[in-house]
Amino acid sequence: MKEGVVNSAFVSNENLQLHRDDEQKPHEKAHEEEFSEGPCGWSNFTPSCLQCCNNAKGFVFIFGLLVIVQSVGYMMTILGVALGYIVGGQLLNIYVDVDQLQDVALSPEDPRWVGGWWIGYLIGLPAAWLLIVPFLGFPKHLPGTAKIHAEKVSQVHHDGSEDIVKEKDVGKSFKDFPLSLKLLLKNPVFMCLTLTATSEGMTSFGTSIFFTKFIENQYGKTASISSLIAGCVIIPGAAIGQVLGGLVVSKFKMKCKQTIRLAIATSFASLMFSACYVLAKCDNPEFAGISVENGATGNLSAPCNANYNCDRSHYNPVCGVNNVQYFSPCHAGCKDHVLLSKTEVYYNCSCIEDTHNTSESKAYSGKCATMCNKLPILMVLMLIAGIITCMTSTPVITAVLWCVPEKQRSFALGVQWAFIRLLGAIPAPILLGSAIDHSCILWDNSTPGSKGACLMYDNLKLASTFSLFSAAFKLISGIFIVVAYFLYKPPPGKDESNDKSSSTTLPN
Incomplete structure (x- = not known):
């Protein structure tokens, strides 16, 4: 009797447990479906809020987040330059020969003053080497990389290069270098985007190097103050522009052709701000024998x-x-x-x-203090120009990553930066420096038989040179980005103009 009661109770408890299990199963199934292993490979990731990326919409969200992270990364590099401007400007207040500072009867306002330009190299060299240590800690592949690749929808420019890369498995050895380079150079969209970035680099590298000189001569500021102003105006604008460009691409979930459209808009918008140098120019200071007659104009003797x-x-x-x-x-x-x-x-x-x-x-x-009060105008215009100009950078880089085969992306960025450095960073200071020399009205003739440094510039010619140089290469940049837009061909069946579901399609 007792045994039957026990068995009956056991069966009853078992049925009750099964009933409870049946009630919990739908919830567990829903939970498993919600947090099942998806394209990101983060089903057990902590914090759990990131587990929501295990679906198509979640992947788009994470991709947009990565675009923002990329923009923040570029912003940090720009902030590093800003810090360099500020610290470098303060170092210019130290005399170049630190051991002779007490014996020199000069001040930083004196044009004969030479700042401690070499001190920054002693600080920057060990700091740069320290950055190697954290980079060594990164793995070769992040978790879930293979699953992400499997879910992607290609937006590579349809010129047959992607098929060649897959067929020959390009990128496995150094022997593939010639073929990889050939495929990139034959990709017209990639080349136009690269030349766009190169033209933008010509403008950025050229004007940033001589912008301190522009402030110094137009507004009569010292080298250290000019460097500080340049860093506090250009760099925040560039940082905001980088992040804002990434946010726009992420917010609207832009594809390759849409991203190129954004780059076109920002490129031509920044072209209008090339005139900011002329708008904020100052009149030439009164200089006896140069701009003011001292017996005869152009003759220092009187x-x-x-x-x-x-x-x-x-x-x-x-x-x-x-x-x-x-x-x-x-x-x-x-x-x-x-x-x-x-x-x-x-x-x-x-x-x-x-x-x-x-x-x-x-x-x-020392020099006479300038009466010109247009420096705030230049600062505001340069801030806006920097924001709009650097909004072009993120869309162009994103479009480059989209228009080339996946295995060539890292190589494509390397080739692009090689173009930017060789055809942008190196020639830009030479070309702009040569153009600036034509606006000089008083040369240093301390060394017989040779032309020394420029002692005084014509402010109107100097401002016009900066504006024309900036406008010329921004126009070239705009032309190349427009050509890239019309040359781009999405893969068959991926026509973006007819795609109405971009929010749920996994971008490449």
Whole structure:
């Protein structure tokens, strides 16, 4: 009797447990379906919120997140440049020969001052080597890479290169280098995108190198202050532009052709801001014998200093109380001087007295302060220009990764940067520097038989040179990106113009 009761109770409990299991099974099945192993391979990933990527929509979300991460990565490289501008600008306040600082009666405002340019290399070299250590910790492949590749929808430019790469398994050995390079060079979309990036690089590398000189000459700032201003204006704009470009591509889930359209829009929008240099230009400072007649325009000698036998090779500018700059105290006709807080004050200057008939004929060492107040205009325009210009970078790089076969992506980025460095970074300073030389109106002739550094520029010509250089290469960049748009052919059956389900299609 007791045994039957026990067996009956056992059966009852078993049925109850089975009933509970049946009630839980739908929930467990739903949970398993929700967090089953998907294209990301993150079914057991912590935090669990990232497990939602195990479906098509989730993959699109993660891809958009990766685009943003890529943009943030580029932003960090730009912030590094910003830090370099700021630190480098402060180092220019240290005299180049640090052991002779106490013996030098100069200030950073003096044009003869040479800052400690070499100190930055001593700081940057060990810091760069330290970055190698964390990079060694990355694995060859991230978890779930194979599953991601299996779920992708190709957007490679349809020119047959993808079939060749798959058939010959290109990329396994160094022997495939010639064929890989040939396939890339024959890809017209990739080449147009690469030339777009190269043209943008010409503008960026050229203007960034000489932008400090532009501020220094237009607004009469010291080298350290000019470097600080350049870093605080250009770099934040570039960083914001990089991230904003990635956000737009991610938010609208753009495909290859749509991404190229975005690059076209930003490229031509930035072209309009090439005129910002001319809009913010300043008038030339009053310089005796150059922009102000001192006996004869273009001649530093005048009746007031004719008996002084002034040395034309020794540039030591002084600013008179009449706010006119002179080549040297001798050219201002000054007879006496006194040192006050590392600033030379010159008295009894005949040229100042003869020119303006004033009883106070004295001058101060250094250039005259500029009365131009257009620097804020330049800062605002350059900030907007930097944002729009750098919004082009992320779409172009994303389009490059899409238009080439998957196994060639890393190689494609390497080839693109080789073009940017060889055809952009190297020639840009040479071309712009040569163009800037034509706007010089006063050369240093301290070395006989050779032309030294430029001592004074024509501000209008200098601003026009920057604007024309920037506009020319931005126009070239815009032309190449338009050609890439019309040459791009999506794979058969992947026509983006008729695709209405981009939000659920797995992008490549």
